[in-house]
Amino acid sequence: MAEYLILIFQNETDTEPDPQMWQQAMEAHGRFAEQVVEQGGKILGGNALQPTSTATTIRGDVVTDGPFAETKEALGGYYLIEAADLDRALAIGKLCPAPDGGVEVRPILDTSGG
Amino acid sequence: MSVPSSHGAADPSDEVGRAVADAHRQEWAYVLAATARVAGDIDLAEECVQEAYGAALRAWPRDGVPRSPAAWLTTTARRKALDVRRRESTLRRKLPLLVEPETTPYAPDRSPGDEEAGVIADDRLRLVFTCCHPALSREAQVALTLRLVCGLNTSEIAQAFLVSEATMAARVTRAKQKISAARIPYRIPAEAELPDRLDAVLTVVHLLFTTGHAAPAGNKLVRTDLVERAIALARMLLPLLPDEREVRGLLALMLLTDARRGTRVDDGGRLVLLEDQDRSQWDRAAIDEGSALVVESLRGARPGRFTLQAVIAAVHADAATYATTDWAQLLAVYDLLLREWPTPVVALNRTVPLAMVAGPAVALAEVERLERDGRLEGYRYLAATKADLLRRLGSAAEARDAYAAALRLADNEAEKTFLARRLAEVTEVSEAASGQQA
Numbered sequence: 350m351a352e353y354l355i356l357i358f359q360n361e362t363d364t365e366p367d368p369q370m371w372q373q374a375m376e377a378h379g380r381f382a383e384q385v386v387e388q389g390g391k392i393l394g395g396n397a398l399q400p401t402s403t404a405t406t407i408r409g410d411v412v413t414d415g416p417f418a419e420t421k422e423a424l425g426g427y428y429l430i431e432a433a434d435l436d437r438a439l440a441i442g443k444l445c446p447a448p449d450g451g452v453e454v455r456p457i458l459d460t461s462g463g
Numbered sequence: 464m465s466v467p468s469s470h471g472a473a474d475p476s477d478e479v480g481r482a483v484a485d486a487h488r489q490e491w492a493y494v495l496a497a498t499a500r501v502a503g504d505i506d507l508a509e510e511c512v513q514e515a516y517g518a519a520l521r522a523w524p525r526d527g528v529p530r531s532p533a534a535w536l537t538t539t540a541r542r543k544a545l546d547v548r549r550r551e552s553t554l555r556r557k558l559p560l561l562v563e564p565e566t567t568p569y570a571p572d573r574s575p576g577d578e579e580a581g582v583i584a585d586d587r588l589r590l591v592f593t594c595c596h597p598a599l600s601r602e603a604q605v606a607l608t609l610r611l612v613c614g615l616n617t618s619e620i621a622q623a624f625l626v627s628e629a630t631m632a633a634r635v636t637r638a639k640q641k642i643s644a645a646r647i648p649y650r651i652p653a654e655a656e657l658p659d660r661l662d663a664v665l666t667v668v669h670l671l672f673t674t675g676h677a678a679p680a681g682n683k684l685v686r687t688d689l690v691e692r693a694i695a696l697a698r699m700l701l702p703l704l705p706d707e708r709e710v711r712g713l714l715a716l717m718l719l720t721d722a723r724r725g726t727r728v729d730d731g732g733r734l735v736l737l738e739d740q741d742r743s744q745w746d747r748a749a750i751d752e753g754s755a756l757v758v759e760s761l762r763g764a765r766p767g768r769f770t771l772q773a774v775i776a777a778v779h780a781d782a783a784t785y786a787t788t789d790w791a792q793l794l795a796v797y798d799l800l801l802r803e804w805p806t807p808v809v810a811l812n813r814t815v816p817l818a819m820v821a822g823p824a825v826a827l828a829e830v831e832r833l834e835r836d837g838r839l840e841g842y843r844y845l846a847a848t849k850a851d852l853l854r855r856l857g858s859a860a861e862a863r864d865a866y867a868a869a870l871r872l873a874d875n876e877a878e879k880t881f882l883a884r885r886l887a888e889v890t891e892v893s894e895a896a897s898g899q900q901a
C-alpha cells in the first residue's frame with residue numbers, strides 16, 4: 350500500500366454557503382468516505398480549510414497576507430489516503446467531491462527508508 | 464536463422480550479428496516486459512536486458528544461435544535481474560515497480576510450472592499500457608514507448624522528435640521516476656477502463672506513424688523508421704488484443720496510408736498531391752492487406768475512429784484515378800467520423816470530399832466557419848485548404864494571401880516548395896487580372 354494526498358481545488362466564493370449547500374457537501378463527503386472503503390482504500394486523514402482570505406504567507410521572514418500562490422482555484426481541503434497503486438488512488442480521486450474545481454493526487458514521499 | 468545468406472559460405476560471426484540485431488528489433492519488448500516482472504523495476508530490467516543482448520553477442524558465435532532467441536535472452540536477462548535482487552535483498556528497493564499478478568481476459572497468468580517448462584508469460588501488454596498510462600504526458604508516453612517497447616536509445620528518440628538528447632533523456636527519466644514514485648501499476652487495465660486506456664495506446668502508435676509520415680520539420684518527407692516502428696507495434700498488438708477492432712483499424716489505416724509512400728514525393732523531393740500521384744506505383748500488397756483488415760474491423764456495430772479513417776484510406780486506394788474517386792461515399796464516411804470524433808481537424812478534412820460533391824463554394828463556407836471557430840488557428844493545413852478552394856473558385860488575389868499564410872506556417876521543405884509554387888501561380892494570375900483592369 351502507498352499513501353497519497355488528495356488536494357481539493359475549488360473556486361472560492363465570497364458568499365457564505367447556505368445551510369442547505371453545506372448539508373449537501375457534508376453528505377457528499379460522507380458518501381465519499383464509504384466509497385473509499387469500497388475501493389479497497391483507507392482515509393488516513395483529511396480536513397476542509399478556511400478560505401484563502403484567512404491565509405498568511407511567510408517567505409524568509411517576511412509575513413504577508415494571503416495564500417502562497419494566487420490561483421483562480423484555491424486549495425480548499427485535502428484527504429490523506431492509502432491505496433494499492435496509482436490506478437486505485439485515481440479511482441478514489443475521481444469519487445472525491447470537488448464541484449466547481451478538481452483534485453490533484455500526489456504520492457507521499459516515503460522518508461522512512463533513509 | 465531467418466536471414467538467408469546470398470553467399471555460399473557466410474561469415475558465421477556476421478550471421479550472429481544479424482541474428483542479434485533481428486532479435487533486438489523484434490523481441491526487445493517481449494524480453495524487457497518479461498524481465499520487468501522479475502526485476503520489479505524498469506531501470507534494472509532495462510540494464511539486464513542490455514546485458515543479455517551483450518551476452519548473446521559473446522555466446523551465440525560459440526554455441527550457435529538458439530532456436531528461440533527471445534526465450535534465451537529472456538532467461539538470461541531474468542537470471543541477471545534475480546542475481547541483483549538477491550544481492551540487494553537486505554537493501555529493500557526504495558521505489559518498487561508494482562507488479563500485480565492478476566488475471567485478465569487477454570493475458571491469463573501462467574502458473575510457475577509453465578515458466579519452468581520454458582514458457583514465459585507474455586507481458587508485452589503490461590509494458591505498453593504502463594508506458595501509455597494516462598497519468599503520463601503524451602510526450603512522455605511516446606518517449607517511453609519508443610524506449611521501452613521499441614528498444615530505441617535516447618539519442619535515436621531525440622532525433623525523431625527534433626529535440627536535444629539531453630531534453631529527451633530528462634523526459635524519459637522524469638517519466639520513469641513518476642512510474643516508480645506514484646506507483647503506476649504494471650498491469651493490463653480492467654475491462655471497464657480498457658476502451659479509454661487502449662485509445663491512449665493507439666493514439667501513441669498513430670502519433671509515431673504520423674510523425675514519421677508527415678515529418679513536421681526537416682527536409683525528408685518520410686522518416687521511414689518511425690513509420691515502420693509504428694506498423695510493427697500495431698502488428699505486435701493485433702494478436703495480443705484479438706477482439707479489439709480498433710487495433711485492426713489502426714493497422715489498416717497505417718498500411719493503406721503508407722502504401723502511397725513511394726509516390727508522395729517526386730525525384731526532386733517535391734510533394735506530389737494525391738491527385739497527381741502515380742497510382743500504379745502504390746504498394747498493392749499493403750493495400751490488399753489493409754483492405755482485408757478494414758473489412759474485418761468493420762464487423763459489428765459502431766466502428767471507431769481509426770477504422771473509419773482506414774475506410775477513407777481504402778476508398779482512395781480503390782479508386783483507379785483521382786477523378787473516379789467515390790466522393791459521395793467519402794463524404795458519408797467523414798460524416799460518421801465527425802460524429803465519432805468531433806474535432807476541427809476532421810471537420811477540415813471533410814471539406815475535401817465536400818468540395819467534390821457540393822462544389823468548392825460550399826466547402827469554402829465551411830472552411831471559413833472553422834476559421835472563425837478559432838481552434839485551428841496556426842494549423843498549416845487550414846490555410847492551405849482555404850487557398851486551394853479559393854484558387855479553384857478563381858479568386859486569385861485571396862488565394863495568394865492564403866497561400867502566403869500557409870507558407871509561413873509550413874516547416875518541411877517538400878511542403879514549402881509545393882506551396883511556393885502554387886503561390887507563384889496564383890500571383891501571376893492575380894497580377895494579370897489587375898493588369899487587365901488597369
